[in-house]
Amino acid sequence: MELAELNAALDDPLLESMNFLNEVAIRFPDSVSLAAGRPVDDHFDPAELEGYLSRFRRYLSADLGYDQRRVAQTLFQYGRTKGIIHDLIARHLRVDEGVRADPEAIVVTVGAQEALHLLLRALRAEPRDVALAVAPTYVGFTGAARLMDLPVLPVASGTSGVDLADLRARLLQARADGLRPRCLYVVPDFANPTGISLDLPTRYRLLEAAREERLLLIEDNPYGAFTGQDGRLPTLRSLDTGAQVAYVGSFAKTVLPGARVGYVVADQRVRGRGHGYFADELGKIKSMVTVNTSPLSQAIVAGHLLAHDFSVIRANAAVATRYRRNMSLMLAGLERRFPAGGDVTWNVPSGGFFIVLSVPFRADDGLLEHSAREHKVLWTPMSHFYGRTGGETQLRLSCSSLTPEDIETGLDRLAALVAEQRSRAAQAPR
Amino acid sequence: MELAELNAALDDPLLESMNFLNEVAIRFPDSVSLAAGRPVDDHFDPAELEGYLSRFRRYLSADLGYDQRRVAQTLFQYGRTKGIIHDLIARHLRVDEGVRADPEAIVVTVGAQEALHLLLRALRAEPRDVALAVAPTYVGFTGAARLMDLPVLPVASGTSGVDLADLRARLLQARADGLRPRCLYVVPDFANPTGISLDLPTRYRLLEAAREERLLLIEDNPYGAFTGQDGRLPTLRSLDTGAQVAYVGSFAKTVLPGARVGYVVADQRVRGRGHGYFADELGKIKSMVTVNTSPLSQAIVAGHLLAHDFSVIRANAAVATRYRRNMSLMLAGLERRFPAGGDVTWNVPSGGFFIVLSVPFRADDGLLEHSAREHKVLWTPMSHFYGRTGGETQLRLSCSSLTPEDIETGLDRLAALVAEQRSRAAQAPR
Structure with a gap:
């Protein structure tokens, strides 16, 4: 070879x-x-795993009325491609982020990495397509884009976390070069690797720029729960009124890295598909990448959410x-x-x-x-x-x-x- | 959108x-x-999960000498991209398949589906590349190939499971058309969807044809443990002497679908990379798809293998x-x-x-x-x-x-x- x-x-x-x-x-x-x-x-305590598993089983039987057989099948068999804990994740987003997301617009993924992979796979349609990313950039994004032959154009971070003038200039230049910008990747809270956060005015201005430029923002938020003394700022997704944001979340840092559970909220409507969710397109791709996320892993995250009233922030x-x-x-x-x-x-x-x-x-x-x-x-x-x-x-x-x-x-x-x-x-x- | x-x-x-x-x-x-x-x-019994988890923990502490902290980190943290139970899978392959595989040539994947995805991603290099597959074909293979713009040429199954004359003719035609055949996908045991198995002479002849045509065989074996009264035939991988086979295995049918654990044995040597294993290239791609397979899921499979002396055939x-x-x-x-x-x-x-x-x-x-x-x-x-x-x-x-x-x-x-x-x-x- x-x-x-x-x-x-x-x-x-x-x-x-x-x-x-x-x-x-x-x-x-x-x-x-x-x-x-x-x-x-x-x-981390191995004994807690058992507790979380049985907490989720109790939810399935007591709250959802599943019989014993169906509980076992939910945990052990193949299942729904987009995931089995989407309702619970939607409740978590309401509690911790003030975000109302339709559970059907959520895809549970094998870590945030698979979510990035699915998004890029869906968005990359033609050789002229490019992604943009605030630089320096998490290697999981640039690496996944490289696998798909999708060039990543850097946007300066500046001191505010994203230099909006540079973003506009990059977009103008890319379009002049015959390229088609598909998305901007940004980690608004404590970015990896710089640690920089976007301040509130920058968040509003970024959303405005995205709307004007018809640019999808991929908001990746693995560290949002770990604020400093200044407290939390609202996520881009929570400020978004124009479906400009695909929101990537992760339980790796807040629940358990070894569960490998992340998710993406993608409630953009897709014209040409009966206005179905972008999440459904991502689900189709997922079926050919990993089929579904381990329901056991999902169960552990679900048990954690149930045990902590859906707040990973309070739990952490x-x-x-x-x-x-x-x-x-x-x-x-x-x-x-x-x-x-x-x-x-x-x-x-x-x-x-x-x-x-x-x-x-x-x-x-x-x-x-x-x-x-x-x-x-x-x-x-x-x-x-x-x-x-x-x-x-x-x-x-x-x-x-x-x-x-x-x-x-x-x-x-x-x-x-x-x-x-x-x-x-x-x-x-x- | x-x-x-x-x-x-x-x-x-x-x-x-x-x-x-x-x-x-x-x-x-x-x-x-x-x-x-x-x-x-x-x-399936939820109580068994706990048993398998603690069996694997005992293996880590008693057999490998890990202290309590390292046991917990192995189960709960991020880990080795190619997986943490490669040694145990290699022992299973020796026991059940008579196959000697270097553990370093094994990549543990999120089900067999991710293994197919990684293989196709690695093999698809140019627009002229094509895959071949015995038709009718499992949709997970053709779907993954479609995602990568890799056309799949059908090879007739015939009554023997693969029509070798048709294979040779397809290869000849493809090359005459300027295409580059990269692999043949085959399920030699009880194929999905036909249920057909390759008889022993066909297995030998297929390996011979692959050697002559310099064609990689992707052997997918999810059903091999479930033989009829005629007993088991050796896998292509076990008959392979020329590194012609990338072997895809799955624990979905034999241990637990909900664990989502599969693997690929890819011990082809890659020239231009210090004769490293093809598995290492697959691991690099995996790092950008799912980073690693849930160690918890791997632990459950490992516990099952340990509890059944590495034979999923006897366990099933x-x-x-x-x-x-x-x-x-x-x-x-x-x-x-x-x-x-x-x-x-x-x-x-x-x-x-x-x-x-x-x-x-x-x-x-x-x-x-x-x-x-x-x-x-x-x-x-x-x-x-x-x-x-x-x-x-x-x-x-x-x-x-x-x-x-x-x-x-x-x-x-x-x-x-x-x-x-x-x-x-x-x-x-x-």
Whole structure:
């Protein structure tokens, strides 16, 4: 078998990124990981699984009136392509986001990743189609787009999370080039990798721009539950009055990564299909990708929602406090180690998992390997979140799943790496 | 949103098939379903889940020496893209199939469907690429290929399960037309929808033809555990000495449909990638489709394998006996209702789930709706398994998950439908 005979996307470094980022922690278990955007897991309890499962079974029998046989078939057999917990997710969206969504417009997916995959597959129709994305961009979006031969045009983030003038200019240029922009991908709350959030006026202005430009917004919201002290801002979907937003949600960070359950709300009406929902088109594609999302996994998420009155925000209150504390410790720890006005700088997100650090040397995969081996600290090269160029001297730091001690140890080791690289640069021939 | 602006595959009836077939039983719960290719489920016990989960946890701690934290992280966190139970699946393949596969060449997938999706995505590189498939063909294969703009050329099944002369002729013609054949999809054991199996000489000859033609065989084996009285034949993969076979397995029928766990063994070496496994390329694609398969789902399958000494065949012995009994009852019931030499005929599979019935009238989706409403019996129009034409007067019947009483009731209702359609045809103007 020849690589040259396989899909050309396989020769793109982008396709390596997700594996690389996912597995680097497995390769270096002794390192302190400032790399992984994982939720904390020391409160996960195998006994809870059983509780959630039986909570969902009770709901099926007591609330929906299913007999024992039908309960077992719901949990164990093949089922509805768009999912079996759409009603419960709709209630969760009402409670936590103030969003009224028709359950029929929800597709339950194998993580948010499958939702992105389905959206891009549906939207990519012709060679002239392109996607736009606020850059730097989560690799799961750019990678999925690459698989479908859908170019991704970067839109500047700026300080507000999306530079609307740049968005307009990109759209104008793309259309002048004969391209057809299909969507803009944006993470309005604590974006991965920058940690930046859109302020409220920017949210309104973005929706207005999308309406004027007839552009679908893909709003991806994995971190929205983990706000800083400033509190929560409404999602784009909750402010949307013109069906401009396809909303991608995830229970990976709020319930359990190992359940692999996400969803998309896609209540756009499709002309030419009796004004059915866009979600139904996504469901057809899903039937050829994974058939349906594991009903067992869905049951665990459902049990969690039922046990916590449909609020993952309230259920995650204690955990969110820990993330806020970790973020404060990390920012304070950076200040102690890298003096103001020096050659190492960073941004100050108001919540979420990520900080971006700028350093005076190339921070690529090679340096990460060296850092893991010699300094026992992991971080993420920002270049993974750019296209061909960008982010070469930036690191993404995550503090989500660390103890205070690990944060200090990790930063000590990072500071040692920085000192080493500085002195190497000083010794290098000019 | 305009349908005409979306991916053209969404306008292909093929994409409706999987949903339609999956959900028709949900729409008509009072019907007897001779449609669904489901495993029996009355022996599924929610209590067993817990047992399988704790069996796998014991394996992680006692056999692999994981501490409690690492056990929890293995179950609950993100994990290895290619899966976490690859070693156990390799042991299962040795026990049940006599196959020695490197665990690193296995990708655990969200059902067999994702495995087919990954294979086709990797193999489809250029517009001239085509797949071949024994026709009639499982819609999950043709539908996934349609999503990727990969035409599927039909190869005649004949009485042996694959007509090798037709295969050679199709390949010759395709290459003469400037096309590049990438693979042949075949279900050697009790194919869906025909129920036909390849005999042993045909298996050897097919492997020989694949070697000579440098053609990858995609062997899909969801029903291999459910043999008739003639016993099992070796899989293509187990006879393969030239890395001609990508083997797709599923635990949906043998362990639990609701776990959504399948896998692919792809130990072809990829030149241009340091002779790494084809499985590694599939893993890269998977990272952009579903990131990884739910570790909880994998844990349940793993617990089942551990609890049954890695043999799903032995674990399914009692169930397989029921499938054989059902098939005998169905065949005997057809004989009693439709006399030999008449206008209704069928094939006699030696195992598996499916029988194909030929009738003297069009058996399309419209007639199925009528059959469900008026006669309360479901079956599958064979036209779903063909391309644009074929199977118009054929039905697929499944007897896998029925009681003996349901089989008799279902066949009575089917006979009433046949009688009604016969008399309508007799009354129709010529």
